Amino acid sequence: MKYHRILLKLSGEALMGQQQYGIDAERLMQYASEIKSVAATGVQVAVVIGGGNIYRGVEAEAFGLDRVQGDYMGMLATVINSMALQSALEKLEVSTRLLSGLTIQRVCEPYIRRRAVRHLEKGRVVIFGAGIGSPYFTTDSAASLRAIEIEADVVLKGTRVDGIYTADPEKDPTATRYNEITFDEVLKKNLNVMDMTAFTLCKENNLPIIVFDMNTPGNLQRLLDGESMGTLVSRGGDGPRDGRKPVLDPKRSLLQPLVGNQPEQA
Numbered sequence: 212m213k214y215h216r217i218l219l220k221l222s223g224e225a226l227m228g229q230q231q232y233g234i235d236a237e238r239l240m241q242y243a244s245e246i247k248s249v250a251a252t253g254v255q256v257a258v259v260i261g262g263g264n265i266y267r268g269v270e271a272e273a274f275g276l277d278r279v280q281g282d283y284m285g286m287l288a289t290v291i292n293s294m295a296l297q298s299a300l301e302k303l304e305v306s307t308r309l310l311s312g313l314t315i316q317r318v319c320e321p322y323i324r325r326r327a328v329r330h331l332e333k334g335r336v337v338i339f340g341a342g343i344g345s346p347y348f349t350t351d352s353a354a355s356l357r358a359i360e361i362e363a364d365v366v367l368k369g370t371r372v373d374g375i376y377t378a379d380p381e382k383d384p385t386a387t388r389y390n391e392i393t394f395d396e397v398l399k400k401n402l403n404v405m406d407m408t409a410f411t412l413c414k415e416n417n418l419p420i421i422v423f424d425m426n427t428p429g430n431l432q433r434l435l436d437g438e439s440m441g442t443l444v445s446r447g448g449d450g451p452r453d454g455r456k457p458v459l460d461p462k463r464s465l466l467q468p469l470v471g472n473q474p475e476q477a
């Protein structure tokens with residue numbers, strides 16, 4: 212098996228199914244059963260789910276409301292979706308834990324990295340709610356950050372499109388899909404994979420991203436079985452997959468501040 216620990220990012224919008232708003236029960240159960248199947252094979256699964264089907268902070272600005280307040284509302288929307296997913300997983304008898312970036316102690320555990328890792332080691336599906344708990348971020352950023360923190364092997368970004376295209380396939384019929392692309396090429400070609408904060412986190416920490424179609428039943432399992440699908444974004448070449456792990460330089464004082472970006476390893 213290629214991946215030992217994955218972080219699955221699901222958008223809130225995908226949860227709407229054919230609806231205009233909220234949660235489509237059928238789609239929710241489909242996601243839960245796909246997660247159950249892969250967890251049953253021994254893959255450790257962490258999930259970040261968005262909130263766009265309920266609320267986004269930028270909508271507050273459009274109404275002339277306070278952006279920060281709107282972002283917290285968006286974070287609460289992700290907690291609602293996370294609770295729904297947790298419930299759906301429990302209905303399928305999957306052991307889960309919901310860890311939140313905002314303290315909501317009656318319904319979620321607070322996010323504590325070591326705890327998250329321990330849950331994963333015990334085979335529980337870990338859902339990260341409330342993004343990173345700070346405004347002006349997205350759940351893509353939360354997915355990248357949490358994946359790095361828990362040392363996931365990959366971020367799997369489940370979308371309704373089956374990968375990254377040369378142009379928007381819904382607008383341009385000549386658009387073709389990349390099987391693989393490097394972080395640098397994504398930036399050079401200005402392709403939209405994740406927001407820049409989220410993408411940069413992955414790039415700088417050499418955390419591969421796979422964008423794939425999550426709405427076709429069985430795709431998640433097929434992807435983990437090694438079937439080629441979607442688009443892999445990585446550093447490219449035969450570079451080490453674990454290049455993101457920090458290498459301690461004995462000459463560098465631990466108190467010396469890190470200035471700017473670390474030079475990339477080949």
Ligand code: UDP
Pocket residue numbers: 221222223224260261262263264266267268269281282283284285286288289341342343344345346347348349350351352353
């Ligand atoms: N949000 C935030 N900080 C975070 C994560 C989310 O402020 O760390 C807010 C932000 O307003 C965002 C909303 O929550 O628009 C919902 O998340 P997102 O837009 O990422 O959901 P998705 O597009 O994946 O459905």
